[in-house]
Amino acid sequence: MATDAGRYRHQVTIRGIVEGAPDPLSGQPSKDWGVLYENVPAEVLTGPGREGVAAGAERAETDARINLRWLPGIDTEMRVIWESEPNGQRPEFAIQTMELDATGMREIRLRCVHGRESG
Template identity: 40%
Template structure:
């Protein structure tokens, strides 16, 4: 992985479920993902955004942008990582797929979408 390509900074967040004490409703909050007590915020990454698209959903015009985010490899629980969201440049991205390089130990390649998402 070429370090000069990692010019963006991303923030990885994990959903946290809590219960409203008055109504009993389950609420979802977000907290910084901790990897061995190290917060995964301000991570160097390469963010490549594609062309956006517009569509009609729920009788309203919606828009979405796809992105590929490359970052250095680190050990993670992939099943837990799919629940996370990425914050970058004021946008919230949901992770749709996770891939590694050929060796499986150099970089993570995340395919993400923003716009109409569950991570907002």
């Protein structure tokens, strides 16, 4: 669809926890953040930021809605990096909720927060 090309004008990277090489001491696979999908066309809509105090420390959050074509395996444990600025800024968003379109396999709508600890 020609209209989708203009709509999905941003680029995002999807990161998730991936298993790495086994730990030499425990033999258990190591786990770390890794790139699952790169250069994904998306529509990124940011909202007003807000500040709050949690556990005595101030922190800022920015809400975003990120719409992208359906991809398998996306879930709320993942992060989205928005390739947003020509100056190299790459905000990372934690996925709070995920909605699918009526067919369940055409578009994913993510509600995300920027500014939280990435775990």
